[in-house]
Amino acid sequence: MISDVRVTPILISDPPLLNCQGVHQPTTPRTIVEVVTDDGVVGIGETYGDTDYLSIAQALAPTLRGRPLTSLNGLFAEALPVAERVAADRVDLSVTASGLRGARSLRKFTHSVVSAFEVACLDALGHLVEMPVHALLGGKVRDRVEYSGYLFYKYAGHPGEPADKWGAALDPEGIVAQARRMAESYGFSSFKLKGGVFPPEQEIAAVRALYEALPGHPLRIDPNGAWSVSTSLRVASELDGMLEYLEDPTWGIDGMAEVARHTSLPLATNMCVTSVDEVPEAFAKGAVQVVLSDHHYWGGLLATRDLAATCRTYGVGLSMHSNTHLGISLAAMTHVAATIGDLRYACDTHRPWQVEDVIIRPHEFTGGFLDVSDEPGLGVELDRAALERLHRRWLDSDVRDRDDDAAMRRCDPRWETPTLPRW
Amino acid sequence: MISDVRVTPILISDPPLLNCQGVHQPTTPRTIVEVVTDDGVVGIGETYGDTDYLSIAQALAPTLRGRPLTSLNGLFAEALPVAERVAADRVDLSVTASGLRGARSLRKFTHSVVSAFEVACLDALGHLVEMPVHALLGGKVRDRVEYSGYLFYKYAGHPGEPADKWGAALDPEGIVAQARRMAESYGFSSFKLKGGVFPPEQEIAAVRALYEALPGHPLRIDPNGAWSVSTSLRVASELDGMLEYLEDPTWGIDGMAEVARHTSLPLATNMCVTSVDEVPEAFAKGAVQVVLSDHHYWGGLLATRDLAATCRTYGVGLSMHSNTHLGISLAAMTHVAATIGDLRYACDTHRPWQVEDVIIRPHEFTGGFLDVSDEPGLGVELDRAALERLHRRWLDSDVRDRDDDAAMRRCDPRWETPTLPRW
Numbered sequence: 001m002i003s004d005v006r007v008t009p010i011l012i013s014d015p016p017l018l019n020c021q022g023v024h025q026p027t028t029p030r031t032i033v034e035v036v037t038d039d040g041v042v043g044i045g046e047t048y049g050d051t052d053y054l055s056i057a058q059a060l061a062p063t064l065r066g067r068p069l070t071s072l073n074g075l076f077a078e079a080l081p082v083a084e085r086v087a088a089d090r091v092d093l094s095v096t097a098s099g100l101r102g103a104r105s106l107r108k109f110t111h112s113v114v115s116a117f118e119v120a121c122l123d124a125l126g127h128l129v130e131m132p133v134h135a136l137l138g139g140k141v142r143d144r145v146e147y148s149g150y151l152f153y154k155y156a157g158h159p160g161e162p163a164d165k166w167g168a169a170l171d172p173e174g175i176v177a178q179a180r181r182m183a184e185s186y187g188f189s190s191f192k193l194k195g196g197v198f199p200p201e202q203e204i205a206a207v208r209a210l211y212e213a214l215p216g217h218p219l220r221i222d223p224n225g226a227w228s229v230s231t232s233l234r235v236a237s238e239l240d241g242m243l244e245y246l247e248d249p250t251w252g253i254d255g256m257a258e259v260a261r262h263t264s265l266p267l268a269t270n271m272c273v274t275s276v277d278e279v280p281e282a283f284a285k286g287a288v289q290v291v292l293s294d295h296h297y298w299g300g301l302l303a304t305r306d307l308a309a310t311c312r313t314y315g316v317g318l319s320m321h322s323n324t325h326l327g328i329s330l331a332a333m334t335h336v337a338a339t340i341g342d343l344r345y346a347c348d349t350h351r352p353w354q355v356e357d358v359i360i361r362p363h364e365f366t367g368g369f370l371d372v373s374d375e376p377g378l379g380v381e382l383d384r385a386a387l388e389r390l391h392r393r394w395l396d397s398d399v400r401d402r403d404d405d406a407a408m409r410r411c412d413p414r415w416e417t418p419t420l421p422r423w
Numbered sequence: 424m425i426s427d428v429r430v431t432p433i434l435i436s437d438p439p440l441l442n443c444q445g446v447h448q449p450t451t452p453r454t455i456v457e458v459v460t461d462d463g464v465v466g467i468g469e470t471y472g473d474t475d476y477l478s479i480a481q482a483l484a485p486t487l488r489g490r491p492l493t494s495l496n497g498l499f500a501e502a503l504p505v506a507e508r509v510a511a512d513r514v515d516l517s518v519t520a521s522g523l524r525g526a527r528s529l530r531k532f533t534h535s536v537v538s539a540f541e542v543a544c545l546d547a548l549g550h551l552v553e554m555p556v557h558a559l560l561g562g563k564v565r566d567r568v569e570y571s572g573y574l575f576y577k578y579a580g581h582p583g584e585p586a587d588k589w590g591a592a593l594d595p596e597g598i599v600a601q602a603r604r605m606a607e608s609y610g611f612s613s614f615k616l617k618g619g620v621f622p623p624e625q626e627i628a629a630v631r632a633l634y635e636a637l638p639g640h641p642l643r644i645d646p647n648g649a650w651s652v653s654t655s656l657r658v659a660s661e662l663d664g665m666l667e668y669l670e671d672p673t674w675g676i677d678g679m680a681e682v683a684r685h686t687s688l689p690l691a692t693n694m695c696v697t698s699v700d701e702v703p704e705a706f707a708k709g710a711v712q713v714v715l716s717d718h719h720y721w722g723g724l725l726a727t728r729d730l731a732a733t734c735r736t737y738g739v740g741l742s743m744h745s746n747t748h749l750g751i752s753l754a755a756m757t758h759v760a761a762t763i764g765d766l767r768y769a770c771d772t773h774r775p776w777q778v779e780d781v782i783i784r785p786h787e788f789t790g791g792f793l794d795v796s797d798e799p800g801l802g803v804e805l806d807r808a809a810l811e812r813l814h815r816r817w818l819d820s821d822v823r824d825r826d827d828d829a830a831m832r833r834c835d836p837r838w839e840t841p842t843l844p845r846w
């Protein structure tokens with residue numbers, strides 16, 4: 001039985017990583033959830049921290065008291081009316097469908113919030129019955145999960161701040177140097193370049209440079225839908241044979257389907273298929289060959305397994321997307337990934353870019369892999385001092401939402417909010 | 424950890440129920456599985472007992488010793504090579520695709536066998552951690568599961584035997600009397616008639632009689648694919664407004680799709696969609712509006728949840744099919760059904776037709792519902808005396824397979840093995 005639920009907004013440091021919408025801010029919000037049982041066991045979860053998500057999480061938390069810890073299948077249906085009440089006065093759905101997280105909807109916000117509570121319940125349950133989370137999901141089918149190196153164009157530092165430890169990466173040489181360092185530090189075998197930042201020719205050159213510098217390493221590029229169909233096809237043609245897959249080259253199911261019809265490269269997405277509503281049309285049109293699941297988007301670990309089942313049935317590949325996250329979500333990703341037999345590609349992770357965490361003993365990659373924990377629950381321990389420090393930062397700051405566009409204007413006053421396709 | 428696995432073939436009594444392929448034999452085989460852990464906990468499962476299934480179960484059992492009880496996701500992949508070795512000399516796949524259980528394949532046999540081991544593992548795990556099976560599947564979303572009354576044309580008794588307690592039902596009056604008795608004894612609200620036995624006009628008359636005798640009760644008819652497309656459409660037209668859905672009127676995806684195009688009645692199936700391979704084509708062609716899942720066919724309770732996820736994504740309804748089964752499988756069905764939010768129809772069950780069981784305190788329907796057990800595991804207890812008695816019957820008999828066709832020849836020497844469509 002759940003006796004208490006704590007929701008703690010935090011701000012975490014984020015390096016000046018570039019994407020088609022702008023640049024990451026110096027700090028970005030996350031929400032940490034703690035579910036406490038009447039036995040005194042605590043389970044932890046993590047999700048987005050922007051106001052839209054936080055307000056739903058704060059409204060939902062008190063409604064969960066008195067619920068069985070194991071009552072996960074009904075969580076979303078119970079959360080939605082709560083979210084609808086919050087939405088009436090606070091949630092902003094007016095943003096057009098060009099955000100980095102795909103189409104915006106109240107259901108999707110609710111799924112993302114519910115995911116943190118579900119993960120926290122599974123963590124607590126695992127502690128109660130002394131079983132790892134993967135065993136609560138039918139058991140692991142592998143002992144370690146592979147992750148890929150996530151390469152970003154980036155500035156050396158935020159405006160007015162010194163360079164961070166990674167320094168600038170604004171050309172092919174910078175990207176290759178970043179990849180080499182990722183390979184040395186973490187052992188990643190495959191690499192993904194966040195594109196849509198520079199004109200396609202420059203990004204093609206960066207992929208070519210990676211291909212030459214790191215032969216035999218699977219490569220991907222993800223411009224977040226910044227290219228037109230014809231630009232996407234030009235890039236696909238130039239990089240055919242060098243890429244493992246092309247991620248979200250263009251916006252929307254029809255555009256992706258048009259690209260897919262004219263290239264042999266598999267198309268991956270975490271933008272045009274981000275909820276079950278989008279699956280039938282996208283699969284019928286052949287718009288995507290790999291869905292990059294994200295347990296936050298889809299509503300938790302059980303929902304991720306549901307998505308995996310549908311992908312398996314339709315012969316569509318599955319891997320995992322990552323947004324800025326900490327060790328709680330990385331543990332959750334690793335557990336659910338370990339239970340999915342046909343996970344064909346190394347998962348994405350932002351972990352190397354985060355200098356802080358809210359868990360004691362953050363994950364360490366070995367040869368690009370994370371071992372799947374067999375400890376009870378998620379197998380991670382909340383660092384209460386860090387949580388308090390990062391929550392204090394949130395209290396002391398007026399940053400409440402991630403806004404890459406506003407951050408970019410602070411770096412470059414001439415920056416104009418892009419419309420898609422940018423190229 | 425699994426320390427021992429016991430596989431016990433049994434023969435259970437079965438009344439002379441009619442279908443398009445013949446009549447049920449006096450006895451039919453089932454396989455009972457017991458999984459024993461090194462803590463001495465026992466979990467139980469149940470599946471088909473025909474030779475094809477039993478031989479795989481017997482070969483698989485010893486390979487499971489030493490496995491973690493929670494390692495369920497990998498079970499099928501590990502079982503398939505074992506089944507392939509058995510198949511090389513024993514499994515008969517030569518039967519054409521007109522059986523009552525849909526297309527025959529080694530994968531499907533293996534799924535059916537794996538389902539019993541998976542259920543047994545979940546039962547044992549539930550006992551170990553003191554949680555009901557539904558809680559191991561993400562928790563129940565309802566406290567009781569509705570079942571429908573399964574009406575059969577039937578003889579009074581098997582050849583040379585006295586009438587059973589239900590007596591004969593060979594015309595509309597007999598079917599109505601059976602439905603009334605089912606309603607009185609078990610409280611069922613909805614009723615399904617197993618059709619394909621008599622010419623369609625007689626079965627239409629039976630449904631009309633039910634509709635008039637039991638107004639407001641959802642009705643279904645299932646001729647097991649015995650009708651041509653044009654016969655199916657004629658029946659659909661005659662019974663439109665009286666049926667909740669029409670189940671497997673004709674054989675195969677294309678035939679079902681053709682029927683679906685010309686009727687507003689939803690079509691249900693447990694014959695043309697019985698494995699994931701069949702889903703994409705059937706859904707794309709609109710061949711089925713309701714999939715009748717069966718955790719034996721699909722490979723267990725996790726696999727049933729996977730199917731439910733795909734159906735939900737595609738807006739296809741889900742309910743549950745039943746073949747002759749005992750209380751272990753009924754408990755498993757009830758647990759998984761309790762976890763699926765969008766189960767829209769009352770589930771099928773043969774339970775009222777079985778006079779024996781291998782559990783102590785067999786399920787009792789209240790108002791057509793079964794309460795979802797919150798006891799550890801499946802919440803049922805193996806009746807070892809009954810198991811021994813029914814296994815002894817198997818040892819003393821030469822019945823090894825269900826063969827409705829051969830049983831019918833014993834009732835009616837003029838019987839000719841039907842080819843589909845019969846009408």
